[in-house]
Amino acid sequence: MKAIAGLALALLASASAAPAASPAYDLMIRGGDIYDGSGGAPVKGDVGVRGQRIVCVGTCPAGAAKKTVDAAGKAVAPGFVNMLSWSTESLIHDGRGLSELKQGVTLEVMGEGSSMGPLNPQMKALARQRQGDIKYPITWTTLDGYLRFLEKKGVSLNVASFVGAETVRVHVLGEDDVDPTPPQLDRMRALVKAAMEDGAMGVGSSLIYAPGTFAETDELTALVAEAGKCGGFYISHMRSEEKRLLEAVDELIEISRRSGAPAEIYHLKQSGRPNWGKLDAVIAKVEAARAAGQRITADMYTYTAGSTGLDAAMPTWVQAGGVEQWIARLKDPATRAKVKAEMDLEDGGFANLMRYAGPEGTLLVGFKNPKLKGLTGQTLAQVAKDRGVDARDAAIDLVIEDGSRVQVVYFLMDEANVARQTALPWVSFGSDAEGQAPEGPFLLSSTHPRAYGNFSRLLAKYVRDEKRLSLSEAVRKLSALPAHNLGLHDRGVLKAGNYADVVVFDPATIQDHATFEKPQQFATGVSEVVVNGQLALENGEPTAARPGQVVRGRGWTGWKDGGCRKSAADWSW
Secondary structure (H helix, E strand, O other), rough: OOOHHHHHHHHHHHHHHHOOOOOEEEEEEEEEEEOHHHHOOOEEEEEEEEOOOOEEOOOOOOOEEEEEEEEEOOOEEOEEOOOEEEOOOOHHHHHHHHHHHHHOOEEEEOOOOOOOOOOOOHHHHHHHHHOOOOOOOOOOHHHHHHHHHHHHHHHOEEEEOOHHHHHHHHHHHHHOOOOOOOHHHHHHHHHHHHHHHOOOOEEEEEOOOHOOOOOOOHHHHHHHHHHOOOOOOEEEOOOOOOOHHHHHHHHHHHHHHHHHHOOOOOOOOOHHHHHHHHHHHHHHHHHHHHOOOOOEEEEEEEOOOOEEHHHHHHHHHHHHOOHHHHHHOOOOOHHHHHHHHHHHOOEEEEEEOOOHHOOEEEEEEEEHHHHHHHHHOHHHHHHHHHHHHHHHHHHHHHHHHHHOEEEEEEEEEEEEEHHHHHHOOOOOOOOOEOOOOOOHHHOOOOOOOHHHHHHHHHHHHHHHHOOOOOOOHHHHHHHHHHHHHHHOOOOOOOOOEEEEOOOOOOOOOEEEEOOOOOOOOOOOOOEEEOOOOEEEOOOOOOOOOOOOOOOOOOOOOOOOOOOOOOOHHHOOO
């Protein structure tokens, strides 16, 4: 008996000394209404996460979790993709990207025309010289170097980028209105290929601004063809969103057809009342191309005003050579008179957004010169009246005095068109703004409310309140659709094996609060955001985690099937 008792005690001691079994899950999101991104009806259940990946969706095998989120009564969805982010500089200062994170965004996609690489020494010097409220060293040369810099510094959100057609052009040709020679075009194509092999998503253009506007269709097609060989696509702020809107859509479709690469329209809109009736024709052109086998898509923001600079109010010829030469020319009385005359033309061959918005619809939101910051929040009409000059002179003087394009908000679009676009099945969403917070250098300038409310506004105004589209469809257009367009087959959908980018929100209370008068107000209703398996937002507040990673395109040589092929036709989109 003593021997048996001793054996029992020994076995008990051995069992108590054995290590406890590891939890089956690092994170368990329990009891939510799961919108998996497919556009189908939600199912009530759980989402289990181990490491960076989702391991189960719906019914999960029993097991303990290191961390549990109670999602009862809430929606659980894939993290949202911001197809047009300008967080290039803001994430350097504040890696949290709070105005985006608090709306459920988990991926910031940059590169509208210009990108943070490739850079040559002159481009670096000019970029440092032109910095605004946020100052930072430029320690990288390639686009990949910039993205690695962000990742190493620490960001809450994933980051990706297109390579800018303008950036490649400036790298080889400078900022003048010149056409590339065949050897120069070959150098530009090589820069695109290198960026694609580093993981760029494709080529992005912005064709109403100098110097990007100086690129002609053939040049753009050549660059996009190079990206297409690497599994990338073309995304464009088209050459016109106003008078020549339909011609601009034709050009984008032509570039896609000739290059073999898919294409997307940045921030689909019809600017200026005379152009509001063109939406039907735009839809018809896109859907005809899609029916013919081309993959043409678009993205948008959920507001009737855009935001850009006073450069979009002046002819592009005066801006050739860069902002410094632009300002020097404006100081010449004869040139100034010519610019003013062209600003009055119904069709001067440039965007002329101030003419469509009017001085009363041109809101000043961002200055570089501290002496002008007191004008923030005023309209151009107010400033012109106070100075006793007409609006054209006021705009020219502000550019000269500020030494920059001056950031403004233009009221241009029709609410009925915006609402209708939200439901188009091939349209995703982008803020066209930086992720920021109402603190530090971000308080030195104002912004557009889309920086704080674009995605929440979709879910509150257009889904819940106006029922323009279902919540399931909205989630698809915020996640799976843009992820598919980017070629990201392991993000954008809640399924086992995918990266755990997840947002938990309350469809009944999610709300944007940013206004044009007070834009720096966070949206509410998102409680948790998971990025690569880690909680970046918990109970509506940011955590200390910085789990964001660089998300790379299919041309990246580190991908199993990455690299570049003989033609875009060798890829399956």
